[in-house]
Each structure stands twice: as structure tokens, then as C-alpha cells.
Amino acid sequence: MHKPHVKAMAALLRRSQPRYDLYTVFGDCMEAIAIAMANSIDLRARAPREARYLDIVGRYPREILELFPQLLAELVRALEAGPGDVLGSLFHELDLHSKARGQYFTPYALSRCMAQATLGSRENVEAMIAQHGFVTAMEPACGAGSMVIALAEAMRDIGHNYQRHLHVTAIDIDPRAIHMAYVQLSLLHIPAHLMVGNSLSGEMQDNWFTPAHILGGWTARLSLRQRHEPVAETAQRATTVTAATSPSQGAVPPSHEPGASQRSMPRQLSLF
Ligand SMILES: C[S@@+](CC[C@H](N)C(=O)[O-])C[C@H]1O[C@@H](n2cnc3c(N)ncnc32)[C@H](O)[C@@H]1O
Incomplete structure (x- = not known):
């Protein structure tokens, strides 16, 4: 479904060759698009992001810069055909994962199976x-x-x-990954708070809030829930550990178990 779009996007970026390094052009393109989206709605880091945007676009001549909106248009066409990790596929199509020291993204079909197992039945979600x-x-x-x-x-x-x-908190140590995720989650209108940071040490460097997060008032919704359900924080941690250590069971009890819907339901799903 997405293959022709991915090929078209790859062909666009390859036009920057051999004058520019493909990995750098790809990263700059993702960051410029992410900033353009964020700065249309998120005022928090507007000025430094604007400066960064001007710095990026100042590095390229017009014929290269014109590739960026063309790539975005192709990405929109791809996601209109159906959801998927189009930019992850593009990253692999351009063979950038080798350059990124083996940064392999999960094939989308596999992600779908894992997501279904994590989510459980309609009854559990309800x-x-x-x-x-x-x-x-x-x-x-x-x-x-x-x-x-x-x-x-x-x-x-x-x-x-x-x-x-649904609200998602997502972290990656690589800013390029966060820019890619931010662009896709924004286009799909998924409420999310993305962070550039190290999940192991807990050190975070940059915050990106999708338009769906901001327009949906998610900062307030999340803090309100935290105030009303402070005890659930402990259960949340336990659930995260359970889901991480026993992925086959998922975070949600199977729906056929008696009384599943009356139990204390997990508050946070772990996608790991
Ligand atoms: C194998 S990829 C998987 C990405 C994604 N979960 C998927 O399924 O497509 C692993 C990702 O983890 C990130 N990563 C590695 N170490 C990390 C750390 N300590 N904290 C946060 N992210 C990390 C890498 O930058 C890379 O994007």
C-alpha cells in the first residue's frame, strides 16, 4: 500500500546526491518539517525552533529545499491510503539504518500484531x-x-x-527518530508527548507535543487524572513491568476470563 509512496519519497531525496550527504539531508528534512508543524501550534519553544529552522534552510539551495514540501505531500498521500510507519520504511529504503549503526525499525505488520496483543479486546479497552x-x-x-x-x-x-x-508518551535517544515520529503522529492526529532522552538514565533534553495533544487539552487531562487517581501510579508501574517482562500476556487480562471487566484495569500500556 505504501511502497509506491516510499519509492517516490526516496527518489526525491536522492536528487540531492551526490552533492549532499543523504543521511544529513534526510535528518534536516525531518527536523524542518517537524519544526514547521510544531511552531504552528506550540508556542513553548517557538523562538529557538524558528532559529534552528532558519539555520537548516540556510544550508541548502532552492532546488534542494523544494524537495522538502514535495516529500511531505507524498507522506500525506501515503498516510491517507492508511496508517503505517512510512518514514521508518523510507529510512530503510534509503539504507540509512546501516549508517545509523544498525537502527532497525520494527516492520509495521509485526507492530500491528504486538499492538493488538497489548491492547486486548474491545471489552478490555472499554x-x-x-x-x-x-x-x-x-x-x-x-x-x-x-x-x-x-x-x-x-x-x-x-x-x-x-x-x-488514547495518549502516548514516547522517548528516543536519537533526535532524528523523534522528528520522524513527531511528523507521523502529528499527521495522524495522535495525542502524544515525545521526548528526546535516555530512557535508561531518565535524562530528557527536548519535548515535542503533537497538535492533537495541545488541541485536546491533554496536559490538563493528564494532570487531572493524576490528581484523582494518585494511587494508580503504583499499579501503573507494576503493569509496565508485567507487560515488559511477559509480552505474550500483554498488559490487559484476556476478555474471556470471568469478571475481567470488573477488575482494576491497567492505566498505562507499555509498548516495549
Ligand atoms: C530497534 S529501534 C526500535 C524503534 C521502534 N520501537 C520500532 O519498533 O520501530 C530502537 C530505538 O531505540 C532507541 N534507543 C536506543 N537506546 C535508547 C535509550 N537508552 N533511550 C531511548 N531510546 C533509545 C534508538 O535510537 C532506536 O530508535
């Missing part, structure tokens, strides 16, 4: 929403966002509007 208002998920090494996109699609497939009932 119970989570009934108990907590919405579902939250954590992706500590998000790459271009494959697992997050798959989770949103899996939620949509069982009849839930992920734009209203």
Missing part, C-alpha cells in the same frame, strides 16, 4: 476507558513511531477513537 477516562501508553524507544501508530490503528479497528481516548 473497561479501561470507563475506569480511567482514557488509555495511556508508554514507548521508551519509539524510533519513527511504528508501535504507537500500530496501537492507534488497533484501537480504531475495535471501534475506539484514538484521537479522543
Whole structure:
């Protein structure tokens, strides 16, 4: 479904060859698009991002810069055909994963299977929403966002509007990955807070809030829930560990178990 779009995007970026390094052009293109999207809605880091944007676009002549919006248009066409990790596929198509010291992204079909297993049945999702208002998920090494996109699609497939009932926190140590994920999650209108940081040490450097996060008032929704359900924080940690150590069981109890919907439902899903 996405292959022709990925090929077209790869062909666009290859036009910068041999004058420019493909890995650098790809990274700059992703960052420029991410900043353009963020600065249209998020005022928090507007000035430094604007300066960074001007710095990036100042590095290239007009014929190279014109490739960036063309690539964005092709990405929009691809995501209109259906959700997926289009930029992750593009990264591999351009063979950039070798240059990035083996940064392999999960094939989207696999992400879909894992997301379905993590999410569980429609009944479980309904119970989570009934108990907590919405579902939250954590992706500590998000790459271009494959697992997050798959989770949103899996939620949509069982009849839930992920734009209203899902919030994702996603981290990656590589700013390029966060820019890719930010662009895709923004276009799919997934409420998310993305961070450039080290999930192991807990050191965070940069915050990116998708337009769906800002327009949906998610900062307030999340802090309100935290105030009303402070005890659930402990359960949340336990769930995260359970999901991380036993992925085959998923974070949600199987729906056929008696009384599944009356149990205390996990508050946060772990995409790991
Ligand atoms: C194998 S990729 C998987 C990406 C994504 N989860 C997927 O399924 O496509 C692993 C990602 O983890 C990131 N990463 C590695 N060490 C990390 C750390 N300590 N904290 C956060 N991210 C990290 C890498 O930059 C890379 O994007």
C-alpha cells in the first residue's frame, strides 16, 4: 500500500546526491518539517525552533529545499491510503539504518500484531476507558513511531477513537527518530508527548507535543487524572513491568476470563 509512496519519497531525496550527504539531508528534512508543524501550534519553544529552522534552510539551495514540501505531500498521500510507519520504511529504503549503526525499525505488520496483543479486546479497552477516562501508553524507544501508530490503528479497528481516548508518551535517544515520529503522529492526529532522552538514565533534553495533544487539552487531562487517581501510579508501574517482562500476556487480562471487566484495569500500556 505504501511502497509506491516510499519509492517516490526516496527518489526525491536522492536528487540531492551526490552533492549532499543523504543521511544529513534526510535528518534536516525531518527536523524542518517537524519544526514547521510544531511552531504552528506550540508556542513553548517557538523562538529557538524558528532559529534552528532558519539555520537548516540556510544550508541548502532552492532546488534542494523544494524537495522538502514535495516529500511531505507524498507522506500525506501515503498516510491517507492508511496508517503505517512510512518514514521508518523510507529510512530503510534509503539504507540509512546501516549508517545509523544498525537502527532497525520494527516492520509495521509485526507492530500491528504486538499492538493488538497489548491492547486486548474491545471489552478490555472499554473497561479501561470507563475506569480511567482514557488509555495511556508508554514507548521508551519509539524510533519513527511504528508501535504507537500500530496501537492507534488497533484501537480504531475495535471501534475506539484514538484521537479522543488514547495518549502516548514516547522517548528516543536519537533526535532524528523523534522528528520522524513527531511528523507521523502529528499527521495522524495522535495525542502524544515525545521526548528526546535516555530512557535508561531518565535524562530528557527536548519535548515535542503533537497538535492533537495541545488541541485536546491533554496536559490538563493528564494532570487531572493524576490528581484523582494518585494511587494508580503504583499499579501503573507494576503493569509496565508485567507487560515488559511477559509480552505474550500483554498488559490487559484476556476478555474471556470471568469478571475481567470488573477488575482494576491497567492505566498505562507499555509498548516495549
Ligand atoms: C530497534 S529501534 C526500535 C524503534 C521502534 N520501537 C520500532 O519498533 O520501530 C530502537 C530505538 O531505540 C532507541 N534507543 C536506543 N537506546 C535508547 C535509550 N537508552 N533511550 C531511548 N531510546 C533509545 C534508538 O535510537 C532506536 O530508535
